[in-house]
Amino acid sequence: MRIGELSERTGTSRRLLRYYEEQGLFTSQRCANGYRVYDPQLVDRVLQIRGLLDTGLPTRIIKQILPCLDTPRAIVVSDAxxxxxxxxxxxxxxxxxxxxxxxxxxxxxxxxxxxxxxxxxxxxxxxx
CATH class of the missing domain: 1.20.5 (Single alpha-helices involved in coiled-coils or other helix-helix interfaces)
Structure with missing residues (x-):
């Protein structure tokens, strides 16, 4: 899906989605024309990120705990x-x-x- 659809499905502005990507919270693929293409599973990830941000956690901490939300879990504690x-x-x-x-x-x-x-x-x- 393209950024507009991800934005619509998550209620998150395109600008914020780009920011989350810059912070390393998720990645996108690029088409030949340079457009970003996002995996549909990112809808849930963006909603998780927004929920964590709403609790007051900064993106640098969110980036560290996101693996805890994945299945199977791949938790890396060396950078804690x-x-x-x-x-x-x-x-x-x-x-x-x-x-x-x-x-x-x-x-x-x-x-x-x-x-x-x-x-x-x-x-x-x-x-x-």
Missing amino acids: TPQTIATLDRELDRMTQRIECLTRNRDAIAKYLDAVRANAQPNALAAS
Whole structure:
């Protein structure tokens, strides 16, 4: 697929896709006319990259952990510096806190909806 289709399918601008490629987060092939051609499997990879960026991880760290998302896993730890490990520890803690917060919010919304639905059913029967 060409860059426009990858952009459309991922909701990521062409400029950002080029930037991700420059950062070594993925590669493309080049046609004879110089156009980039992307593997359709990159849709999932770009969405993973965007999700990791949304958590606050920089692209240099994302590049290091992307192999953990592949199957089979090809994890290389030789380039893990103490700073990288500390950054990932902080981000892991931050993500865990965010997940816990989201879980509490989801549960509260579910309880609210249950109460609203339980209250709405008798009112709906009375209206008919």
